[in-house]
Amino acid sequence: MRNVLVLSLLVVCHLSYAQWKPAGNKIKTEWAENIDPENVLSEYPRPIMERNEWQNLNGLWSYSITPREKARPEEHQGKILVPFAVESSLSGVMKEVGAANVLWYNRNFSVPAAWNGKKVRLNFGAVDWQADIWLNDIKIATHTGGFEPFSIDITPFLKESGDQELTVRVWDPSDEGTQPRGKQVKKPEGIWYTPVTGIWQTVWLEPVAEKxxxxxxxxxxxxxxxxxxxxxxxxxxxxxxxxxxxxxxxxxxxxxxxxxxxxxxxxxxxxxxxxxxxxxxxxxxxxxxxxxxxxxxxxxxxxAMRKIATKRDENGVVRMQLNNKDYFHFGPLDQGWWPDGLYTAPTDEALKYDIVRTKEMGYNMIRKHVKVEPARWYTHCDELGILVWQDMPNGDRQKDWQMRNYYEGNEYRRTAKSEQIYRKEWKGIMDYLYSYPSIVVWVPFNEAWGQFKTEEITEWTKSYDPSRLVNSASGGNHFRTGDILDLHNYPQPDLFLYDANRVTVLGEYGGIGLPLKGHLWDTGNNWGYVQFKNSKEVTDEYVKYAEKLKKLIPAGFSGAVYTQTTDVEGEVNGLMTYDRKEDKMDVKRIRNVNQEVINMLK
Structure with missing residues (x-):
C-alpha cells in the first residue's frame, strides 16, 4: 500500500511539473531552480497575527486573457503558477495583458470538514489592480488596490460539500491609469520596469469564529x-x-x-x-x-519597544532619534524586484536574503521604494533589525518637478477619482503596516510623481499615525511640512538645501553602475548614473562618496539612501546583480565605511 501511495504522489508531482516550467530566457535567481509548484511560498503569510489553522491556495490555477468587454471564457488557455504575476517567468506564462484586456483565474478547492461551523475567510495578499471574485458562479466581491491585503467572508456562498469553484478576474491599466503602480510601465526602459498584473502575493483560507x-x-x-x-x-x-x-x-x-x-x-x-x-x-x-x-x-x-522622534542637537541641527538618542539612518534604495518573479520573490528565503545582505553590508535602514512588500518581509525586518522608510507607490503623473528649492508653483491637480484612489490606497497601506516596529518613516510622495495637496496629505498622514515620522516629498517638490526635508542628488552627496527646523536627509544618491556579463536582464542598453569597469573601481567610487557624506553629516544630514540594493531590469547600479548571484563591490570595505558613516552621530 505504501508503495502505491508513493507512486501516486510521484505521478501527481510529475503532472504538476509537466504543466509548469519557468517561461522565457531571462536571467533567474538560484531559488527559482528549487520551486515546487505543489508547494509554493508555503509559509504562514501574516506572522504578526498567526492563527493555527489555515489553507494555502498557491499553486497551479487555470488562466485566460480576454478582451475586457468579453464575458467569462468557456475554456482556459493554460496553467499559471500563483502567486506570480502573469508577466513573470515563474508564472509559467510570461505574457502581457494590457489595459484593453483582463486576466481570468480559476481553480477548485475543498474546505476541511474540521472547519464546519466556522466562518471561512478568503484572503488575498495583494492583487494588482482591480479584482472581481466569484465563488461557485456567484460574484461575491470587487476590490481595487494593488498593494494591500483584503479578506472576504465566503461562508454564505460555499456548497455544503465537495469542490468549491473560485474565479478571479483582474484588470490593470498599468501606466494608462492613475492608480498607484510604482515603477511599472507598458514599455519598460531605463528606470521603468515590466508591468505586474494580477495575483502577486499568497492566496489563502482561514477559519474564524463569528466573533x-x-x-x-x-x-x-x-x-x-x-x-x-x-x-x-x-x-x-x-x-x-x-x-x-x-x-x-x-x-x-x-x-x-x-x-x-x-x-x-x-x-x-x-x-x-x-x-x-x-x-x-x-x-x-x-x-x-x-x-x-x-x-x-x-x-x-x-x-517591539522602540521610539522614533526628532530633536535639535547641541549645534542646533534637528536630528532623527531612535529610543531618545541621535541616530543616523543609512541604507539602500530597495526596489524589491526579481528577474524571475518581478514583484514576487521566488521563495521566503529569497525574500529574506536582501535584508540579510543589507545588514551584512553594514547598513541599518532600507528605503522601500514605491512598492509594498508581503507581510513576511516586514516581519523579517523586525526580527533581523533594520529600519524601514516606507514609500507610497507612485501613480498618476509628474508635474513641474522642482528639486533644488522650495516649491514655487501651482500643485498638480488630480481628478476627483484619482485623488479618491490615492487616499483610499494610502490609508489601506498604512492600516496594513501600522504595527510593524521596523517601519519608522512614511513617504507619501516621491519626486513630484502624482504629488498633490502636499500639506494636507502630510498632515493627514501625521495625524493618522503620530508615532512615526513623515517624509512628505522625497526629492521634491519641497514644502515646509512634515518632519523631513529630503534631497536627491546624483551621483555624489550634496547638501544644496537645508531646513533648520526639520530633519534634512539625502534621500537618494549614488547609482554607480557596473554591468556584469552573464547577470544582465538586458544585454543591449544598460543604464546607470555613472559606470565603471570592475569591482575595485566601483568600490573606490562608493568609498569616495561615503567620505564626502561623512563631511556633510556635521553640516546637517541626518540620514542617507544609496541607490540601490540590486540591479533591476535595465538598471545596472545595484550593490548586487539582479539575480543576486554576485556582489559588485568589496563587501568588507563598504561595510567598514558604512559603519563609519552611521557612527558619526554616536
Whole structure:
C-alpha cells in the first residue's frame, strides 16, 4: 500500500511539473531552480497575527486573457503558477495583458470538514489592480488596490460539500491609469520596469469564529514603559474581553484583560528596547473571550519597544532619534524586484536574503521604494533589525518637478477619482503596516510623481499615525511640512538645501553602475548614473562618496539612501546583480565605511 501511495504522489508531482516550467530566457535567481509548484511560498503569510489553522491556495490555477468587454471564457488557455504575476517567468506564462484586456483565474478547492461551523475567510495578499471574485458562479466581491491585503467572508456562498469553484478576474491599466503602480510601465526602459498584473502575493483560507479579531494595532511608548493595544473585533458584544499575554521569549512577564474594541495598555517593567543593533521582540498570545467565558479566537503576535522622534542637537541641527538618542539612518534604495518573479520573490528565503545582505553590508535602514512588500518581509525586518522608510507607490503623473528649492508653483491637480484612489490606497497601506516596529518613516510622495495637496496629505498622514515620522516629498517638490526635508542628488552627496527646523536627509544618491556579463536582464542598453569597469573601481567610487557624506553629516544630514540594493531590469547600479548571484563591490570595505558613516552621530 505504501508503495502505491508513493507512486501516486510521484505521478501527481510529475503532472504538476509537466504543466509548469519557468517561461522565457531571462536571467533567474538560484531559488527559482528549487520551486515546487505543489508547494509554493508555503509559509504562514501574516506572522504578526498567526492563527493555527489555515489553507494555502498557491499553486497551479487555470488562466485566460480576454478582451475586457468579453464575458467569462468557456475554456482556459493554460496553467499559471500563483502567486506570480502573469508577466513573470515563474508564472509559467510570461505574457502581457494590457489595459484593453483582463486576466481570468480559476481553480477548485475543498474546505476541511474540521472547519464546519466556522466562518471561512478568503484572503488575498495583494492583487494588482482591480479584482472581481466569484465563488461557485456567484460574484461575491470587487476590490481595487494593488498593494494591500483584503479578506472576504465566503461562508454564505460555499456548497455544503465537495469542490468549491473560485474565479478571479483582474484588470490593470498599468501606466494608462492613475492608480498607484510604482515603477511599472507598458514599455519598460531605463528606470521603468515590466508591468505586474494580477495575483502577486499568497492566496489563502482561514477559519474564524463569528466573533474574531480582525486587526490588532500596537503602539509602544518607551517613555512610560507602556504599550497600547487596540483590537478590532468583529461582532463583539457587551461582556466580550481581549486577553493579551506577553512573553520575553522564555518567561511570561505580563498579562491583561480588557473590554473588546477598547484601547488598553500594558506596562513593561525595565523594557528591552528594539534597535538594528539589538532587535528584541516581545512575543504575545492574544485571546478573544466571549461573555460566556469561551475563547472564540486565539493567535500569536509580537511587538517591539522602540521610539522614533526628532530633536535639535547641541549645534542646533534637528536630528532623527531612535529610543531618545541621535541616530543616523543609512541604507539602500530597495526596489524589491526579481528577474524571475518581478514583484514576487521566488521563495521566503529569497525574500529574506536582501535584508540579510543589507545588514551584512553594514547598513541599518532600507528605503522601500514605491512598492509594498508581503507581510513576511516586514516581519523579517523586525526580527533581523533594520529600519524601514516606507514609500507610497507612485501613480498618476509628474508635474513641474522642482528639486533644488522650495516649491514655487501651482500643485498638480488630480481628478476627483484619482485623488479618491490615492487616499483610499494610502490609508489601506498604512492600516496594513501600522504595527510593524521596523517601519519608522512614511513617504507619501516621491519626486513630484502624482504629488498633490502636499500639506494636507502630510498632515493627514501625521495625524493618522503620530508615532512615526513623515517624509512628505522625497526629492521634491519641497514644502515646509512634515518632519523631513529630503534631497536627491546624483551621483555624489550634496547638501544644496537645508531646513533648520526639520530633519534634512539625502534621500537618494549614488547609482554607480557596473554591468556584469552573464547577470544582465538586458544585454543591449544598460543604464546607470555613472559606470565603471570592475569591482575595485566601483568600490573606490562608493568609498569616495561615503567620505564626502561623512563631511556633510556635521553640516546637517541626518540620514542617507544609496541607490540601490540590486540591479533591476535595465538598471545596472545595484550593490548586487539582479539575480543576486554576485556582489559588485568589496563587501568588507563598504561595510567598514558604512559603519563609519552611521557612527558619526554616536
Amino acid at each position: 474574531h479579531v480582525k486587526d490588532l494595532r500596537v503602539i509602544p511608548d518607551i517613555d512610560r514603559n507602556a504599550v497600547k493595544f487596540t483590537a478590532d473585533v468583529a461582532n463583539a458584544e457587551y461582556g466580550d474581553l481581549i486577553e493579551v499575554t506577553v512573553s520575553d521569549g522564555t518567561t511570561e512577564i505580563a498579562s491583561v484583560k480588557a473590554v473588546a474594541n477598547e484601547e488598553f495598555e500594558i506596562t513593561i517593567d525595565n523594557p528591552r528596547l528594539w534597535s538594528p543593533e539589538s532587535p528584541f521582540l516581545y512575543r504575545t498570545t492574544v485571546k478573544l473571550i466571549g461573555g460566556n467565558k469561551d475563547v472564540t479566537d486565539e493567535f500569536k503576535s509580537y511587538f
